[in-house]
Amino acid sequence: MNTLYSPSALKAELNAKGWRLTPQREVILKIFQELPQGNHLSAEDLHEQLVGLEQDISLSTVYRTLKLLARMGILRQLELAEGHKHYELNQPYPNHHHHLVCVKCNKTIEFKSSSILQVGSKQAQEYGYKLLDCQLTIHAICP
């Protein structure tokens, strides 16, 4: 569980940009923080999970919040399956990781690699880009 962002830390970061902490945003972040490592949620997944918790948050707000948190660097947007995005906490080193995905059944395995992180920062630096995230996605077929 990632405890980087307590509700008050989230509030501070939001308010610094003129945005507001709402119960919806707090609950959504909490769900990602309590999500077992290796799980990834789509907007629909998240919305269903909220309905299950009797948290009534509209699908529009789910989409808006996912986009906001990803742009703030709190969540990471992943392309693990066809047709929709998945999200997870954007964890810094040493929890930063990559994904091995089966293109047939979408089964996904996470793995860490400091050398990839090195390649990523070296390339960004070489072209003067400011690094935000680097993801190695391995498309493969599971046994």
Next chain:
Amino acid sequence: MNTLYSPSALKAELNAKGWRLTPQREVILKIFQELPQGNHLSAEDLHEQLVGLEQDISLSTVYRTLKLLARMGILRQLELAEGHKHYELNQPYPNHHHHLVCVKCNKTIEFKSSSILQVGSKQAQEYGYKLLDCQLTIHAICP
């Protein structure tokens, strides 16, 4: 220019799976083979290019063909921009490469890295997955 798949090689590979070589499929592959290195086409891009060449191929067929060629491993599907996919030839080593993408303006730089290819094949092997493609995508902001 990639000459791995001549029309007859494409035909052989299609027929082996009970599929057929059509003029549409042949033309679409040719466009990718003649595309300058570093260019990436969306379905709409490709369709416009076909109209320019007075090749009358429906948008449905463009989508169907892109999906088919990608599943055959002939094309590579890339997530370089929000909202739509891009495609390029899936070139083996030593032309295999990765992408540094500006999330603000979508400017994309290609780079090669044999160490990433090594990480990719090692991970796939470790879990018994059959490797299809591995792509490092670096999200960053250009200067």
Next chain:
DNA sequence: TAAGTATTGAAAATTTATCGCAAATAGCCC
């Protein structure tokens, strides 16, 4: 060349995500 099946084009449908707007509410000052 004829039979049989895969493929195509065109339009409709589906899926994913965004938008407009009125009502609700967080942050702020008193």
Next chain:
DNA sequence: GGGCTATTTGCGATAAATTTTCAATACTTA
């Protein structure tokens, strides 16, 4: 706490990308 104001929400409408349906067409193979 009570009001002020800009932000956020929920809802329905809308947009954009991709897929599907189906009748007509065209590959393959024998």
